[in-house]
Amino acid sequence: MSLFEKFLSIQQVREELLTNGINPFHLTIEKIISPTEAVINGRTTILVGTNNYLGLTFHPDCIQASQEALAQEGTGTTGSRMANGSFASHGDLERAIADFYGMPYAIVFSTGYQANLGVLSALAGPGDTILMDGDSHASIYDGCRLGGAEVLRFKHNDVTDLDKKLRRLGDRSRRTLIIVEGIYSMLGDRAPLKDIVAIKKQYGATLVVDEAHSLGVLGKRGRGLAEEEGVEEGVDCIVGTFSKSLGSTGGFGVSAHPEFEFIRYTSRPYIFTASPCPSVVASTRVALRIIRETPKLRQQLWENAQMLYDGLEEIGYTLGAEVGPIIAAMIPSKEQALAMWQGLLEQGIYVNLMIPPATPNGESLLRCSVSAAHTSKQLETIVQSFANIHSSLKEPASSLST
Amino acid sequence: MTTYTDILPQILETLNPYAKKAGQLKETTDLVSELGLDSLQVMQMLLKIEDQFDISIPLNNLPNIRTVQDLGQEIETLLKG
Known part of the structure; x- marks a missing residue:
């Protein structure tokens, strides 16, 4: 077995993850517009997975x-x-x-x-x-x-x-x-x-x-x-x-x-x-x-975090922890998480897809990181997009595989 | 002093819930490839073992623990201090 053969198993996993040709772990941001917006797959997308907490970039x-x-x-x-x-x-x-x-x-x-x-x-x-x-x-x-x-x-x-x-x-x-x-x-x-x-x-x-x-x-x-x-x-x-x-x-x-x-x-x-x-x-x-x-930036970040947290909780998502700048929606299966991540991206929302073994307790997560630079309108759009895909949680995981 | 002979039946009992079929567990059983434990299950299993014997297994030693026997020998070494 050559040194390179060990990558074959990784190749297989990558191919399973490819959804309509998009690799969630090798995403290209075609153009960065602001701390909270970019062009991805030709679409203007709200970024809510950047860790750009204060939007200072x-x-x-x-x-x-x-x-x-x-x-x-x-x-x-x-x-x-x-x-x-x-x-x-x-x-x-x-x-x-x-x-x-x-x-x-x-x-x-x-x-x-x-x-x-x-x-x-x-x-x-x-x-x-x-x-x-x-x-x-x-x-x-x-x-x-x-x-x-x-x-x-x-x-x-x-x-x-x-x-x-x-x-x-x-x-x-x-x-x-x-x-x-x-x-x-x-x-x-x-x-x-x-x-x-x-x-x-x-x-x-x-x-x-x-x-x-x-x-x-x-x-x-x-x-x-x-x-x-x-x-x-x-x-x-x-x-x-x-x-x-x-x-x-x-x-x-x-x-x-x-x-x-x-x-x-x-x-x-x-x-x-x-x-x-x-x-x-x-x-x-x-x-x-x-x-x-500028402590006001921090205050804005927490107001935004509260707004997104409340919005996702109201829809019915199970969230990973108390309110904070990292808000992780816990998804029952890897397949559902992948399909929902793709669904969000198609609506112009980028969040982080997190799946085992990188996650604690084998959880699959759609992880949002809130920024002080998010506007109320952007946060409303994010919540609405999460609401649009929420029904996927009721579908069996097998029907979500693409 | 607790010896490997004393330790082995205790480990087998702790590992029993992870066995896929009765009688599967032997000294030579590979914890990952034969029991099919993932990294989370390995961690949970080790925490049980640690509390059972009141020891802490260093992460540095994990690559050397592949089989039930390896685990028993590691416990014996740690108990000797």
Whole structure:
């Protein structure tokens, strides 16, 4: 068997998923019009699966900052910060992030994925233990694996299971890193962070919180779940991404521990990759300022989330979690989810199709991510389109296969 | 000290609900290809085993656990500490 033969099974699955020639996991956006609209298959489509929570991708201040950086600093850095040097703007962004969180130390990574790889692999190595939530993002799984620590998994959001696993570790609990997420990306549920902080303190462990989906969304200043729950002092490190609320690409880690600064010298995903390009750094800094200065955006996001949530609930959809910017409609079967996703796309609505094994508990989901930039009219259209396809849920799954 | 011999019947009892037919489970039974467990079922089964023996099985060791026997040996090793 050649190395390439193992892809045959993937090819088969892909062909099953092809609906009228459209691959839901390889969709082409022909033209992007705004944070909430694009042309897909020649049709103007409302985007409700972008994670563009605050709609900043087209903010004139972000675009202007990016354009100025392009003109002044060029298109790319062409190398890593350790080997080729840092641009002054990298340091400026790190100070801006540190200031935003009220913590002294911040490190910028080229993607959010790399932020988890870089921070987790540097913090916990051979001889250490990581306790991760079972529903963690793939970047957390990969980051845990990269460092060489022993990795244990506790039941999703189950503080009793976390406690049990820390107890079993005995003295090793003091060399244990707990990693959880502020908002989980599949169902939109939150970590029980107050309880997790209390347990972390009880066992003397270290706690990292990934605020990828909660930055700009939760907390009085938009810092995330730790701020919302009033437990920032109990969190040792926050990791996050620029590619959601901040509307660009990249990631970061921020901490109050002085030793955090030394991650730069040990973290392979930081050292052996090109540093973020100047236009991205510039727009991210401005987006951070906008989050800080415009709490109204966050308020609008929550109003929109409430409107969509209420609309879908009223139709009769079972939703994954409490109201929030991620609203996942749970669909009984993969085939129904696929057909309904296609039905929405034909009506000019793009949501995320999520099917096992990427989903928790083997669920099939139509996942919406709400944006502050959605208009009431767009939200009404989205709800109406979901209403139009709701009758599909009553049909047997076999009749929905295309 | 709990040995593999003590552990095996306990695992077989826990795994019994996953068997497709009576008498299917043996030491050499492959948990994935023969029992047909998907990743979610594997996780649920491991959580049961962990609580049963009051141990935590590291994710790092999972690639080495293919059969009932592998699982029993892993439990024995973890119980020895």
